[in-house]
Amino acid sequence: MKTSKSLSIEFATLALIVSLAMIYSHESGFDIFLAGHFFNSTDQWMYRDSFVLEKILHKGGVIFSIVLLVAFLGRWLYLFKVDGDKKQRDYAGFVFLSSILTIITVFFLKRWSTLPCPWNSVAFGGGVNPPELLRAFALDLPNGHCFPAGHSSGGFCFLSLYFGYTFIYRKRNFKTLVPGLLIGTAFGMTQQMRGAHYLSHDLTTILLSITISWIMSLIYSYYDKNYEN
Numbered sequence: 162m163k164t165s166k167s168l169s170i171e172f173a174t175l176a177l178i179v180s181l182a183m184i185y186s187h188e189s190g191f192d193i194f195l196a197g198h199f200f201n202s203t204d205q206w207m208y209r210d211s212f213v214l215e216k217i218l219h220k221g222g223v224i225f226s227i228v229l230l231v232a233f234l235g236r237w238l239y240l241f242k243v244d245g246d247k248k249q250r251d252y253a254g255f256v257f258l259s260s261i262l263t264i265i266t267v268f269f270l271k272r273w274s275t276l277p278c279p280w281n282s283v284a285f286g287g288g289v290n291p292p293e294l295l296r297a298f299a300l301d302l303p304n305g306h307c308f309p310a311g312h313s314s315g316g317f318c319f320l321s322l323y324f325g326y327t328f329i330y331r332k333r334n335f336k337t338l339v340p341g342l343l344i345g346t347a348f349g350m351t352q353q354m355r356g357a358h359y360l361s362h363d364l365t366t367i368l369l370s371i372t373i374s375w376i377m378s379l380i381y382s383y384y385d386k387n388y389e390n
Contacts, residue, residue: 168328172375176368183364187294192359196279199354206280206356218351219312226264226315226344233257251381252329259321259377263370267314270369273298276308280356294361309365310358312351316344317363317370324374328381341370 186192200206208214234257240250274297277289292302320341326334349363 168378169375171327172324172371172378176371176375179364179368179371183361183368184294186364187291187359187361192361193279193282193284195360196285196353196356199356200279200285205286208354209280209356211355214351214355218347219355222312222315222344222348222351226318229319230257230260233260248329252325255325255329255374255377255381256319256321259325259370259374260318262377263318263321263366263373264314266369266373267309267311267366270298270309271306271311273304274308275299275302275305276362277305278307278357279353279359281305281307285356307358308362309369310349310352310362311366312357313345313349313363314366314370316346316348317341317366319344320367320370321374321377324371324378328374328378 186195199208233253237250237253237257240246240253276291276297277287279285279287281287281289283290289303289305291305292299296302297308318341320338322337322340323334326332326337345363345367349358349360349366352358353360353363
């Protein structure tokens, strides 16, 4: 397996598009405009304590993502044990490693970031004024613990299904985009409606999933070239 020039161009193009969308959403005020649809001065964040959003899609969604990750890990290890098809084994490994690294990366970036959640923002009655994007990890500002979006990483991390398939099988399968986009969007909208994240936070999580899948393809190519041939 080698990372083709066309695949690298695809990774870079998608990353650029998502980056521009994220910057626009944060800097233009579109984040606040969109979040304002789920907030009013009387009820505050109307859906923050919604049973469906908070209990099922938020807390239940975490369990669902863990189950999916364990399933891919189990399949990867099983295919090693039975000496199964190399492409299937590599695909399961690619999806698991890319997905778990995306989640871990988002987790640590959230700990260091200065960008607040909507419910902590001045625009919605909180006490924190979101800094410019370039100051998202400034050391002289208090941590906001809300950027990128953590919950949606449990869905968008599975965009690795598409990138792994394209890289390993050397052909497109757009059906593999559906799980990551569907689960990630559901989780992302859940937290946006509750006031926990802005749109730009979710777009950043998508960007990280794309980037980490790209890095994983480079690592797999290097390993394949140096140890398999």
